[in-house]
Amino acid sequence: MYITQSLKRSAQVKSNGLATKDGERSFTWKQSLDRISKLAGALKTLGFKTGERAAILSLNSDRYFEALYAAPWAGGIFVPINTRLAPPEIEFWLNDSESSILFVDKNFSEVALELISSGKIPSVKKCIYMSDGDIPEQMEGYEEIINSSEPIEDSLRGYDDIAGIFYTGGTTGRSKGVMLSHSNLVSNSFNTLASFRFESTLRWLHAAPMFHIADITGVLTITQLSGEHYFIPGFTPDGVLKSVEGYKITDTILVPTMVNMLVHHPEVTKYDQSSLRQISYGASPMPESVILKAMEVIPKCMFVHAYGLTEAAPLLTVAGPECHVLEGPLAYKFKSTGKPVAGVELKIVDKNSKEVSRGTVGEITARGPNIMMGYWRQEELTINTIRDGWLHTGDGGYMDEEGYVYIVDRVKDMIISGGENIYSAEVENAIYQLDAVVECAVIGIPDEQWGETVHAIVRKQPESKMTEEDVITHSKTLIAGFKCPKSVSFRDEPMPLSGAGKILKTKLREPFWEGHDKQVS
């Protein structure tokens, strides 16, 4: 059980079929396999040793795809780097993972050169330049090292060997490296195949960032079916629409913000989208209005609401096309994140890890061969997160009688006021119903009497005259009094976001909690 097996099988059973297409470049499975085995050979020649880490800092491309496979083929571990990070954060990821190889494309070569020449990333021994054109000094040319290398045999690392380290955790503090083994990633592929309706003629568009586990699931799962991979450097509504029409894309994964931009694009219906069979979405809450619009604008496409997290490699639950209906027994079930997928055990528990009854909110926990090996070099955190074999996700939610799971909030964003649990998402949903609200975040702030009280931070329309009192009064018409904000602050600038687009409540809480005990991360 190892991730490159599917690549070899594709080269065996679909040798001359298209594997990757990126702009003018396209490769068959046989060619792709050949290039990856040579790239792996080149890595070895560059001194890359078994178990070492190769970081990738690049926009999407076929070469990203190849690098993801070449690292484990050579016996090592890939480390995808979030492309939205500031240089100090890139530095932290590279040093924490002690990466010895760094793949960069032209968009990040300057940052990389600065980090290298200032001696800030001492573990990086070689830097491989993934773009065409002049190769920066101190870097190796991507095509050059492939061309000058002999293919090597697969290392056959597999099962519990680590295949990738994925950094995560932006919303709740300092990044941590999630170690996913070959078994984790392969199991997740098969869980995905069992719960998604893919056809064998499959054309996947890599539009969501490839550094994220969601699109890497696309890499690994679509390769299991020997489907075709298409790449655009990054998401733009135009880029997606043109690719769908031009390449007759059948499947892709997007985050809700991307779906929103896509379906509200003025020319969305001018493009031919008839090839689209399935769009999956997840990673953050999907506004109801957006998915309804999507179902209206791309009516023949199936939509799949997926929930998971990096620590679960990532898939946990799926609300498939059967839930994206407005009538019948499953009407509006897309509001749930669906049922636990085949292969995954999921249980919602109270703070003593005891299963709660249906309909009761608790922490979502999961068990199975897809659950991470642990956090890279953070044993204590690992022990606190995987307890008795169960991954404690930190997400609060409940399961209904039929087995559908509803995410309510991050457990860490839960506010405990006078002994009552208050889920910030519930309060935010109430406040969002005010038309003048552009963005809103609800947090707990210290209170001598209640421990915490509910505080809302609101960004409103520039012209709005909405007051603190308006927000509180409005909330009381929708939710119980103890859940309503006791205070409201307004801000003009956008909320601080993590790389995955989630509001960083840690940062919002900081000024309120200075000098207090509560752990804010």
Next chain:
Amino acid sequence: MYITQSLKRSAQVKSNGLATKDGERSFTWKQSLDRISKLAGALKTLGFKTGERAAILSLNSDRYFEALYAAPWAGGIFVPINTRLAPPEIEFWLNDSESSILFVDKNFSEVALELISSGKIPSVKKCIYMSDGDIPEQMEGYEEIINSSEPIEDSLRGYDDIAGIFYTGGTTGRSKGVMLSHSNLVSNSFNTLASFRFESTLRWLHAAPMFHIADITGVLTITQLSGEHYFIPGFTPDGVLKSVEGYKITDTILVPTMVNMLVHHPEVTKYDQSSLRQISYGASPMPESVILKAMEVIPKCMFVHAYGLTEAAPLLTVAGPECHVLEGPLAYKFKSTGKPVAGVELKIVDKNSKEVSRGTVGEITARGPNIMMGYWRQEELTINTIRDGWLHTGDGGYMDEEGYVYIVDRVKDMIISGGENIYSAEVENAIYQLDAVVECAVIGIPDEQWGETVHAIVRKQPESKMTEEDVITHSKTLIAGFKCPKSVSFRDEPMPLSGAGKILKTKLREPFWEGHDKQVS
């Protein structure tokens, strides 16, 4: 990763959905889980210890389904017993596996009682009677022990722990126990899900014998999707047709003989078969005329040709519905056994285990998480069969340029004459084209000059006047001279068959090889 996980998930997400229906009896997933956890509790009370074996000797039923899950739930191993065995063979399987529990239904209670009272199966401590009605003395009543037991927690045995021992090997000598772990069986389920097009509304008919890995794949895979299980005691064309119509069966697996009987049944078109979506077949060669007839008689049904073996848990290759066409680029590809499925590595090798080129016949080998742990208590045989991680199947075949695998023969049935490899199946195919041939088997017999020569054993139509010379002359019109039989013997009685319906060439070879060196088993 453990086989009862899918059962628990089904009870979680489809609690009140139908799990099993057997005649008048039907249970929801919640009820089924409850019964299985109680049956497991009963097994413990009866003294069944972790790692012990529970044999099942019964025709198909919902209780067979329950027993298959209860044994691993209680921490033990199930051992399905071929229902076509003679008492001494049953005795051998029970003793070889050292089973401590024996499940039997009314059809086998007499045999069981005889074996017990004669002291021939000393390991069996308790015998559980699976049928309704009077419980034979010395046996425990199935419903009685469930009713008097409390449910117990799942043992959580999994991964490399053995889940089942499957006896096999009838065609090439003494039976051997194939040890399949939880990982083997779960991996095979997911490989199956990835290569078959199942819908979520799935009604599976257990008509093929449940002691065979093929139908047990149905048990485990359909449960992953929380599909509905229907049972008939054993295959009859009437039974299948009535069940399909009555229960609106969507999917099943049959062996070619069964498909043959089904599609030639005089009333096949009188039954409503419109619910049928997919029939898979395998385990022995499918005559072209039979599958063509099936495609004609049940035109809306998809057909899937699967190849595998117990040692691979079992699936290796699949020729799906896209291969069951008479026109276009994939016309008649159903004659192949299809391509290696996702999750399986397959390689065709020469006698030095080196991969042969496309189109060249060699031995089929396979690697992956589905490959057995080994043969029960037969270390040497295990080492000879799994070499360098690759299962050597003993099947001869070749792969074409596109990756389709064609099975030619058992490697052990290959005849080596004057240094030339001759595949008996090829010769048999030639001889079968004579109308008067009812059955035929080609074997190698000792020859001083050539080592072996080709000998054909033929059962002809009673009225036929066909001679040895006719067979040889006919063969020469179809295949190379060195492959043609040098001698032919005729027999009136049917060929000796294994439990799986394969011709036992070992037995046919025996009289010819007495006093010679060649290993005939």
